[in-house]
Amino acid sequence: MADRYRVHVTKDHLVFSAAHFITYNGTVCERLHGHNWRVAAEISGPLDENGYVFDFLALRDGLHAIVSELDHRMLLPTRHKSISVCEQTHEVEVRFEERRWVFPREDCFLLPIENTTAELLAGWIGERWQCNLPSATLRQITRIQIEIEENFGQWAVWEHDRSPTD
Numbered sequence: 001m002a003d004r005y006r007v008h009v010t011k012d013h014l015v016f017s018a019a020h021f022i023t024y025n026g027t028v029c030e031r032l033h034g035h036n037w038r039v040a041a042e043i044s045g046p047l048d049e050n051g052y053v054f055d056f057l058a059l060r061d062g063l064h065a066i067v068s069e070l071d072h073r074m075l076l077p078t079r080h081k082s083i084s085v086c087e088q089t090h091e092v093e094v095r096f097e098e099r100r101w102v103f104p105r106e107d108c109f110l111l112p113i114e115n116t117t118a119e120l121l122a123g124w125i126g127e128r129w130q131c132n133l134p135s136a137t138l139r140q141i142t143r144i145q146i147e148i149e150e151n152f153g154q155w156a157v158w159e160h161d162r163s164p165t166d
Contacts, residue, residue: 010040016071020116044143118156
């Protein structure tokens with residue numbers, strides 16, 4: 001059996017505070033609330049010429065840049081089938097059935113996901129992180145795992161096994 005390597009990063013500054021709400025069972029919509037979300041990542045792949053799978057600092061800094069965009073924002077899903085998000089110059093209007101919210105535009109982060117669940121947020125962070133990598137670096141990665149803690153002890157995990165053609 002061949003050796004396998006991976007790096008795992010979680011830091012105190014890979015945390016963001018953000019509000020959201022989710023829907024479930026078709027017609028149930030949670031009340032608006034917030035979390036102090038914590039992010040961790042694990043990257044697998046072969047060792048490079050330096051003996052690295054991936055540079056810890058580059059992983060930390062790449063995640064921190066994404067997490068910083070989400071910090072102190074209202075997270076809104078733009079692909080939800082029953083939530084309407086209407087972006088205007090200075091505000092964002094959100095509707096779900098007879099409920100309506102209006103937020104200052106600068107306080108919102110519009111996400112191209114179906115619902116602002118921890119699982120889908122983890123996936124969005126993972127996809128966003130890998131989009132920022134040079135293709136040569138990305139080709140060496142065999143697996144990406146992003147973890148997001150919504151509340152103490154409640155983690156959602158997104159895993160992506162990369163093929164050489166990804």
